[in-house]
Amino acid sequence: MSAALAASPPAAPRAAGLARRIGLRVAALLAVALAWEGLVILFGIRPFYLPRLSAVLAAILATPGAYAAGFLRTLTETLIGFVTGGAFGVAVAVAFLRCRTLREMVFPLFVVSQTIPVIAFGALVVLWFGNTLMAKAVIAFYLTFFPVTVNALIGLESVDPRQIALMRSFGASPRQILTRLQLPSALPQTFVALRLAASLSLVGAIVGEWFGDTTGLGVLLLQAMYNENVVAIWAALLVSALLGTGFYAAVAFLERRLVFWGAEQ
Amino acid sequence: MLRHQDDAPATVAEPAPLIELRGVDKTFGPVKALSGFSARIGRGEFVTVVGPSGCGKSTLFNIVAGLEEPDPGGALRFEGQSCHAADLLGRVSFMPQRDLLLPWRNVIDNAILALEIEGRPRKEAREEALRMLPEFGLAGFEAQYPHQLSGGMRQRVALMRTFLFERDLMLLDEPFGALDALTRTLMQRWLLDVWQRHRRTILFITHDVDEAIFLGDRVLVMTARPGAVKLEQRIDLPRPRRPDLVTAPEFIRLKRTLLEAIEEESLKSFQIAEEKA
Numbered sequence: 079m080s081a082a083l084a085a086s087p088p089a090a091p092r093a094a095g096l097a098r099r100i101g102l103r104v105a106a107l108l109a110v111a112l113a114w115e116g117l118v119i120l121f122g123i124r125p126f127y128l129p130r131l132s133a134v135l136a137a138i139l140a141t142p143g144a145y146a147a148g149f150l151r152t153l154t155e156t157l158i159g160f161v162t163g164g165a166f167g168v169a170v171a172v173a174f175l176r177c178r179t180l181r182e183m184v185f186p187l188f189v190v191s192q193t194i195p196v197i198a199f200g201a202l203v204v205l206w207f208g209n210t211l212m213a214k215a216v217i218a219f220y221l222t223f224f225p226v227t228v229n230a231l232i233g234l235e236s237v238d239p240r241q242i243a244l245m246r247s248f249g250a251s252p253r254q255i256l257t258r259l260q261l262p263s264a265l266p267q268t269f270v271a272l273r274l275a276a277s278l279s280l281v282g283a284i285v286g287e288w289f290g291d292t293t294g295l296g297v298l299l300l301q302a303m304y305n306e307n308v309v310a311i312w313a314a315l316l317v318s319a320l321l322g323t324g325f326y327a328a329v330a331f332l333e334r335r336l337v338f339w340g341a342e343q
Numbered sequence: 344m345l346r347h348q349d350d351a352p353a354t355v356a357e358p359a360p361l362i363e364l365r366g367v368d369k370t371f372g373p374v375k376a377l378s379g380f381s382a383r384i385g386r387g388e389f390v391t392v393v394g395p396s397g398c399g400k401s402t403l404f405n406i407v408a409g410l411e412e413p414d415p416g417g418a419l420r421f422e423g424q425s426c427h428a429a430d431l432l433g434r435v436s437f438m439p440q441r442d443l444l445l446p447w448r449n450v451i452d453n454a455i456l457a458l459e460i461e462g463r464p465r466k467e468a469r470e471e472a473l474r475m476l477p478e479f480g481l482a483g484f485e486a487q488y489p490h491q492l493s494g495g496m497r498q499r500v501a502l503m504r505t506f507l508f509e510r511d512l513m514l515l516d517e518p519f520g521a522l523d524a525l526t527r528t529l530m531q532r533w534l535l536d537v538w539q540r541h542r543r544t545i546l547f548i549t550h551d552v553d554e555a556i557f558l559g560d561r562v563l564v565m566t567a568r569p570g571a572v573k574l575e576q577r578i579d580l581p582r583p584r585r586p587d588l589v590t591a592p593e594f595i596r597l598k599r600t601l602l603e604a605i606e607e608e609s610l611k612s613f614q615i616a617e618e619k620a
Contacts, residue, residue: 241443247408248457248508249433258456262447339446339490 126308134312144298145317152295153321155211155283159218160325163279164272166219167226171264172256174227175234192224196285204289214286214294218279225278229271233264266340269333276329280322295321359423361386361511361544362407367417368569369402376402377413378569384546386511389538391547391559393601395609399570400548404516407546408437422511433461436508440517442501444489450476450500451485457508472507478537479503495526502534506541515547519554528586531557535584552601553589556580562597564604567612574604 114131117123125133138145174181200217207213237260245255287296295318302310360383369377376399384390394400405411406419409431413419419426421434436457444453454475455468476482479499489497498518505513518534519527531554538545549555555562556578564574580593588594 238443240439240441241445243405243408243410244437244439244443245456245460246432247410247435247437248460250460254460258460259445262445265447339488 129309129312133309134316137309137313138317145313147293148295148298148314149317149321151211151293152214152280152283152287152318153325155214155286155294156218156279156321156325158211158215159220159282160222160275160279162215163219163222163275164226167223167271167275168230168261168268170223170227171230171234172261174231175260176252188224188227191220196221196282200285200289203286209290213289214283214291217286218282221278221282222275225271225274226268230264230268233267234260236267237263266337269329269337273326273329273333276326277322280318280325284318359386360384360420361388361422363418363420364407365418365420367406367419368414369399369406369411370414375569377406377571379571380417382563382572382575384512384544386544387542389545389547389558389560390563391549391555391561392563392565393549393552393555393605394565394570394573395567395605395612396550397612398565398568398608400565401516403565403570404437404514404546404548407431407512408435408514409433434510435512435514436505436510437514438501438505438516438518440520442489442497444497444500446489449486449488450481450492453489453500454503454507456504461508468507472503475503475507479506480533495522495530498522498530502537506537506543511544513543513545515545517548517550520549527554532584532586534558535582539583552598552605556594556597556601557584557589562601564601565608567608567615573608574601576601 111131114128118128118130170184174185196217199220203213203216203220207216241259241263242255245259250258283294284296284299287294288300291297295314298314299311299318302308302314363383365381367377367380368375380399380403382390392400392403402411406413406428409428412428419428421431445456448456451469451472454472455463455465458468458471459465473485476485479502481496481499481503484492484496489500492500498521502515502518505515519530522530535558547555547558559578562574562576562578563572564576565571566573576597578597580588580591580597
């Protein structure tokens with residue numbers, strides 16, 4: 079994926095580099111797929127331990143509707159949790175930056191909240207929100223906001239004080255300093271947390287589904303486990319991996335688009 | 344050059360200074376950075392400030408930029424009116440030592456930052472900046488980002504940002520300090536050229552005596568900390584100043600006077616450090 083899109087130097091070599099990297103990744107994936115299929119046949123591994131990739135793919139293609147519905151449902155939960163968690167995390171970081179007292183009061187509570195195992199917290203959330211989509215989004219939110227708060231705060235605080243002084247000398251208001259200087263400066267650091275949160279929010283959504291639901295990748299995993307249907311477990315796993323990787327890649331792509339200047343200064 | 348017709352000593356009152364500091368003190372905890380600092384800067388004047396390192400030059404600048412309040416007792420007057428340092432925020436165009444360009448803004452958008460904060464429409468501000476680009480040697484670079492520019496170019500973008508923010512008083516804090524010697528002399532000549540066309544009042548910090556004489560109408564030499572004015576030297580060299588001026592006998596004579604004063608102060612600050620040790 080191309081860096082520095084906004085900078086727009088010659089596009090042709092960049093496009094060639096992009097094609098090459100995509101080609102390499104596809105080749106690597108194909109190699110893994112072939113190895114999987116080949117090793118299972120070669121060593122005669124029993125399907126109970128590792129079914130053949132072709133069998134897993136066939137299982138997905140046999141009932142594509144169920145997997146697609148599960149994919150969409152889990153994606154929705156993850157996205158809602160991720161977006162609200164990310165926004166809340168940044169908002170709290172700004173509030174902490176502005177008000178030291180608030181930070182000293184609330185920050186320890188946040189830390190405590192994060193030491194509660196997500197499973198324990200999940201039971202409570204299901205009691206509050208029932209078996210709804212919202213319950214899963216809340217768990218995804220819970221896992222997302224904290225790393226974003228911490229990293230955004232680090233980013234906001236690492237702004238060069240001379241840069242703030244310069245903005246003030248231009249007569250900038252605190253709001254202008256925030257939007258034109260502090261928030262963009264904190265972007266690289268915030269994205270470190272957002273990439274982490276991309277994986278965490280998916281975990282939250284899947285764990286949330288285990289507390290009870292009818293659709294979702296977590297539901298498919300659980301059902302397959304109860305039925306001891308190994309192929310179905312692998313199928314659900316594969317679709318989850320696709321969702322996780324795709325989501326992470328989307329966040330990483332957004333990062334390269336927005337933070338095109340790199341870690342300069 | 345209108346104000347410089349009389350040969351009276353510099354201490355004689357000049358008509359309506361743009362900014363005036365009288366007996367300004369500034370302490371940071373146990374450290375006294377400025378003590379009884381007094382200076383008057385007339386409209387359209389180019390005043391340079393030199394002094395040993397750690398003499399409170401930057402403190403002086405922060406006060407004039409409105410970023411730091413002096414201790415109570417001294418007087419600060421801007422355009423003939425007594426004022427607080429904070430009143431100067433947004434009224435002085437300030438350029439710090441480092442270019443401090445925003446890496447996510449291209450050349451044009453960095454240059455118009457101050458105009459944007461003033462509330463000028465972006466489109467209008469960009470058009471104005473585009474017209475100014477050639478004068479700053481940046482024509483064709485408007486869409487480049489800071490990480491794609493050389494040090495000298497970045498500095499010119501920062502200067503352009505300062506010039507676009509049209510205020511009567513410009514504060515330049517060692518703007519060429521980080522540049523190599525050749526780029527530096529080119530930038531000095533270029534700055535004089537731009538200044539002569541725009542006629543702003545400039546207060547310029549440097550630790551380079553040649554630079555101070557070459558650029559200034561007047562040079563203020565600061566004492567070792569706590570900073571005050573040790574010597575005020577009028578530079579009556581004709582303008583426009585040519586590059587070979589630095590080897591002229593008058594130039595050398597001025598340089599000798601200034602260097603003597605600075606050296607005396609530098610030695611003092613060394614002695615203070617030794618006594619403390």
